[in-house]
Amino acid sequence: MQTAAVPGYQLYDVGAPLSLAAATRQPHPGGRIQLIEDSANGAASTEPYALWDSQLGIECKPATAADGMMRCLPTNLYGASPGYYTDAGCTQSVTAVGVLGPVCATYSLPYVADYNAGGPGPRIFHAMKVTGMTHQGGPSSCQAQPNVDMYVETGAEVPASTFALVTQATDP
Secondary structure, three states, X not given: OOOOOOOOXXXXXXXXXXXXXXXXXXXXXXXXXXXXXXXXOOEEEEEEEEEEEOOOOEEEEEEEOOOOOEEEEEOOOEEOOXXXXXXXXXXXXXXXXXXXXXXXXXXXXXXXXXXXXXXOOOEEEEEEEEEOOEEEOOOXXXXXXXXXXXEEEEEEEEOHHHOOEOOOOOOO
């Protein structure tokens, strides 16, 4: 197919496919909190901001927890979305809505956070994935929300002490 480039732009042909080395991402063995190592083609490096909590089996990062201490909190921590409900009367609230779409139905989201608790850090809750239609509004004006059919509800609050304490250190 022939075409002309718009003035100031260039056209390029697609070359042969590249063969890329397989990459792996895994915790580097150690104590409870482990560095996450990426490796490919014989080279390896650790991720600067992602850690692995081997006791909880989650990826985490240092952040201030609800108790004011620096802890390794889950990286996939979604905040609350107030104003959403599970029922057509808008009486059964949901904590986080639209976090996952139907395409991502197998993705695990073990925790959600409440950043509005007024503490130094978020209160963290166990999450439970639920399918179904969500609703928004109030009891007299409740409306179904199309295309938002995956959401999570919170279970019990997870005590801040569940998450490992971390301290910042600089390599000499």
